[in-house]
Amino acid sequence: MNMAVPVRIPTVLRPLAGGEKVVEASPGSLADVFAEIERRHPGLGERLRAEDGGLHPYVNVFVGDEDARYLDGLDTAVADGVEVSIIPAVAGG
Amino acid sequence: MSLQPPGGTPLVRLERLSPNPDVAIYAKLEWFLPTGSVKDRVAAAMLSRAEDDGVVGPGAKIIEPTSGNTGIALARLAMLRGYALTVVIPENVSPERKELLGSFGASVVSTPGELGSNGAIAHAEELAAGGDYVMLHQYVNPANPDVHYRTTGPEILAELDRVDVFVAGLGTGGTLMGVGRALREAHPGVQVVAAEPPAGETLMGLRSLDDGYRPPVFDPAAIDAKILVRPRDAIAMTRRLLHEEGLFAGLSAGAAVHAAARWATKLERGTVVTLLPDAGWKYLSTGIWTGTLDQAVAHLADQLYF
Numbered sequence: 001m002n003m004a005v006p007v008r009i010p011t012v013l014r015p016l017a018g019g020e021k022v023v024e025a026s027p028g029s030l031a032d033v034f035a036e037i038e039r040r041h042p043g044l045g046e047r048l049r050a051e052d053g054g055l056h057p058y059v060n061v062f063v064g065d066e067d068a069r070y071l072d073g074l075d076t077a078v079a080d081g082v083e084v085s086i087i088p089a090v091a092g093g
Numbered sequence: 094m095s096l097q098p099p100g101g102t103p104l105v106r107l108e109r110l111s112p113n114p115d116v117a118i119y120a121k122l123e124w125f126l127p128t129g130s131v132k133d134r135v136a137a138a139m140l141s142r143a144e145d146d147g148v149v150g151p152g153a154k155i156i157e158p159t160s161g162n163t164g165i166a167l168a169r170l171a172m173l174r175g176y177a178l179t180v181v182i183p184e185n186v187s188p189e190r191k192e193l194l195g196s197f198g199a200s201v202v203s204t205p206g207e208l209g210s211n212g213a214i215a216h217a218e219e220l221a222a223g224g225d226y227v228m229l230h231q232y233v234n235p236a237n238p239d240v241h242y243r244t245t246g247p248e249i250l251a252e253l254d255r256v257d258v259f260v261a262g263l264g265t266g267g268t269l270m271g272v273g274r275a276l277r278e279a280h281p282g283v284q285v286v287a288a289e290p291p292a293g294e295t296l297m298g299l300r301s302l303d304d305g306y307r308p309p310v311f312d313p314a315a316i317d318a319k320i321l322v323r324p325r326d327a328i329a330m331t332r333r334l335l336h337e338e339g340l341f342a343g344l345s346a347g348a349a350v351h352a353a354a355r356w357a358t359k360l361e362r363g364t365v366v367t368l369l370p371d372a373g374w375k376y377l378s379t380g381i382w383t384g385t386l387d388q389a390v391a392h393l394a395d396q397l398y399f
Contacts (some may be wrong), residue, residue, distance in 0.1 A: 012302060031136035047302065058305025060289070060319070065355065069290070087291050089305040090263030091210040091232060092148060092160055092345075 003042055005078050008085040009044075014023040016044040025084075030063065033084060048086065058089045096141035096170065099126050099242040100135045104366075109337040110330075110354055115362035118353050122251065122340070126373035128166045128193075131245075131370045132231075135267060136166035138240035139229040151175065151228055156226035158182070158208050158217035160264070160397055161190035162230050162371060168197035179226065181217040183209055185397050189375040208394035209397055211306045230366075232308035237267035238274070246275020249366055256280050257363035260353040262289040263319070266311025268368055272314060276366075279324045287319040290327065290345070291399070298321045320355055322348040325390050328381045330354070335373070336384065342379060343371040344398045 004024040007015045017023050018041065024044060025036040038045025050056050054074070061068045062085040070075045102125045107118045126133035143149040156179045157167055171178035178199040181192065185206030194201050202220070204212040207286035214232060221228040240334035240388050249256065249272065256276050261268040266287075273285035307313075331347025334340040342350075352369040373382070380392040 010303075012300070019179070028295070056302055057307070058302045060217045060321075062321040064317075065321045067287075069313065070316070086292065087289070087321070088302055089307050091214060091306045091308055092262070 005035060007081070008083065010022050010086055013044060013047060016047060017041050025078075027038065027078055027082075029074065030068055030076045030078055030084070032063065033078050034074070039045065045075045045080050046077055060087045060089055061085070062087065095136045096138040096144065096174075098133060098141070098240050098244055100248055101275055102126060103307060103341075104249060105228045107334075107338055107350065110233075110333060110350060111357050112366075113353050113360065116357040116360050117355060118350070119249075119253065119264050119364065119366045120346075120350065121245070121368045123370050124342075126166075128169050128197075129163075129371055129374065130162035130166060131268065131368065132162040132166040133169075134240045134244055135237045135265075136163060137232065137344050138236040139234050140170050141230060141267070142234075142236045143227065143289045150382075152178070152217060155225050156180070156181065156217050156221050156228050157231065158210065158213040159231070160213070161186050161194075161375065163305055164185050164199060165190065165193045165197065166323065167229070168194055168199035172198045174177050177192075179220070180211045181220070183213050183397050186374055187396065187398070195374070200304075202208045206397065209228070210354045211304060214306060231267065232265050232306075232310055234310070237265055237310055238271035241268050241271025242275045243271075245368070250275065250279050253364060253366065255364050256358065257281055257284060257367050258284045258353075258356055258365040258366060260288060260320075260349055260356060260367040262349045262370060263311070264345075268370075269316055270310060270312060272368070275378040284317040284356075285330065286352060286356055287321050288321055288349045290324070290348055293394050318356075320352040322351050325386060326351045328389050328393065329380055329386060331373070331376075332386075334369075340369070341373040342369050343373055343376050344379070344393075345370050346372075398399065 025033040034045040123131035147175045153176045158181045184203040318385045327348035330351040334342045
């Protein structure tokens with residue numbers, strides 16, 4: 001079986017994902033992953049982008065356990081079975 | 094008399110927790126400060142600057158949003174200096190925090206737990222807009238990163254000849270910014286790594302991503318990487334700190350050490366420094382030391398801990 005990439009969806013975006021906590025995509029770049037979840041769940045992939053096409057400023061996307069902003073951004077490679085986590089930006093302190 | 098930020102906390106090597114024998118992990122134990130957290134530095138620095146600027150004086154009413162430690166540290170100073178302090182805090186923090194605030198004489202305003210610290214910040218800003226309060230605003234106040242630049246960073250540099258990586262939890266970003274800047278000036282190649290707890294996943298009340306918050310204190314371009322630390326990993330490392338190093342640390346400390354150990358696996362050799370913001374006392378009711386890891390993770394769900 002072809003391993004997929006699990007994408008963890010935060011509560012705030014689950015209505016756009018049919019209520020699912022995790023949606024699946026195929027390996028590729030992070031941009032590919034977003035494009036695929038946009039095809040499967042219209043509106044969801046787009047919601048993760050800023051108006052200029054980059055990552056939404058209030059979303060942190062982790063590939064495995066590393067923030068994609070500090071990897072290669074939307075060009076970050078997402079391998080088979082590596083989890084992508086979408087986390088809203090919040091404060092602590 | 095002018096307030097001086099406290100400091101001089103111990104820096105200890107975590108002999109048993111580095112996954113790489115050629116990487117030394119050092120931890121700065123911030124629970125040695127007066128109210129038991131790193132926020133004693135920040136509270137003193139912010140209040141001192143506000144007094145010097147004449148923004149806070151006799152009879153002042155101060156308001157501050159916090160998930161706990163900053164409020165507790167400010168409450169002690171407000172009590173000593175005769176100010177009235179109102180703390181705006183999410184309702185789903187551990188009860189120990191609210192009890193400490195009450196004992197130190199602060200008034201507590203709770204905000205909905207599902208909005209997390211973002212909700213507390215928004216509500217405190219609303220209350221402060223009426224003009225009755227002075228808000229020190231740790232998320233915005235440059236005195237927050239500055240005190241780490243002036244005290245925490247130099248304390249680390251005084252004890253270690255070499256620092257390759259600094260890892261700290263991301264709350265306001267003050268520690269990462271201030272310590273990171275101080276360390277980089279001495280060792281230009283140092284990597285600054287943030288440990289981020291996935292709190293946003295449990296914030297049911299976030300209506301849209303646009304309700305998110307990035308503290309103005311935090312400049313994302315000033316760090317080199319960010320590691321996601323899930324509650325299970327934070328709890329597991331908090332337990333290892335106690336069982337293997339004899340350090341009774343809080344959960345955000347466990348998260349920071351998890352990220353430090355994770356980064357140690359990526360280095361061939363070197364020195365990683367991290368900061369343990371507080372001790373375990375305020376987390377006893379969260380049950381993180383009790384039962385299996387699964388039970389502890391389930392018990393912690395929906396609680397705000399950083």
